[in-house]
Amino acid sequence: MASSTASILWWLDRSFDHALAPLVLLIACLPIGCDPAVQSVHIAVQDNRFVPDHLILTSEKPINLTLMNEGREVHEFDSQLFTAAMTNILTIEPVERRTQRPWRLNPGDRLSITFSAPPGTYVFYCARKGHPGMSGTLVLKSGVSPRPSSSASGRSEPPPRHARR
Template sequence: MNVGIRLAAAALCAGLPSAGHAADRWAHAETLTVVMVDNRFEPDHLTFHAGKAYALLLENRGKEMHEFTAPAFLKAATVRDRARLANAGTDIVVQPGDRARILLIAPAKGQYELTCADHDWDGMVGTITVD
C-alpha cells in the first residue's frame, strides 16, 4: 500500500476530510464578512454550520489595528493556512484599512467567545455559534 493511500485511510478512520475532499470544500466556501471598526465587530454574533467551509473575510475599517481573537474556535476549526494566524493560532490580526481572508471548515457544534484582544475592555466582543 503506498503512502498516499495509507494517509487517506488514516484520515477516513479519524473522521478527517481527505485532501481532495477539503479542496472541494474550499472551492465552494461560503463567504462570511465581519467588519471591524473602532471598537466593535459588525456583526457581533456569527453563526457557522459544523463541517461547512467558509471564507472568513475580515475588513478593518477602523483607525486602529484589530484582532479577531477566538482561541477555542480557531483551534477547533480546520484552517487551510494556519501560518496566517497569530499568537499561536488564537487570532487574526488586521491592520487599519486592510483585509484578511481565512479559509476554514467550521468545527463541532458549540458556542465560542470572540474578542479583540486589544479592545475587549471597550466592548469589542462577540460570540460565535456553530450549529
C-alpha cells in the same frame, strides 16, 4: 421591396434567437437551490465593535471568514476557536499571517481565514489592550442556514442572554 423587408426580418429574428441561445442555455443549466461548497462571512472591524457580532452558521461546510478593518485603530483578532485542536484551518490570506496570533489588522487591512470546526459556540474578540468588550459570537450548528444576526439599523445585536432565575 417586400421580399427584402421579409429577408431582414427573417435575419433579425434568426440573429436574435442565436444571440439569446447561450443565455437561455446558461440560465437553464444553473443549479437552483444548491448551497455553495464554502460559507462566506464578512465581518467589518470597526473601532470598538464587530459588525455583525453574532453569527449562526452550519458546521457541516467550511467557512471563509473575511475581516476588514474599517476603523482608525489597530485591532487584533482572535478566538478560542483557533486554539482548539479540532479546528481545521485550511487557508489564511495573506499567507505570511498564518503563524501569527492574534491576527493584527491595521486600518484598511483585510484578513481571510478558511476553516472547518465542530458545532459549538465560539467567542471572537479584539485582543488589543484598551479594547475590552470588543467581541462577538460565532455559533456553529448542524443543519442550519448561515445568517448574521443584525437589526434593521445595520447594527449587530448582542448574543441572546440567559434568563435570570
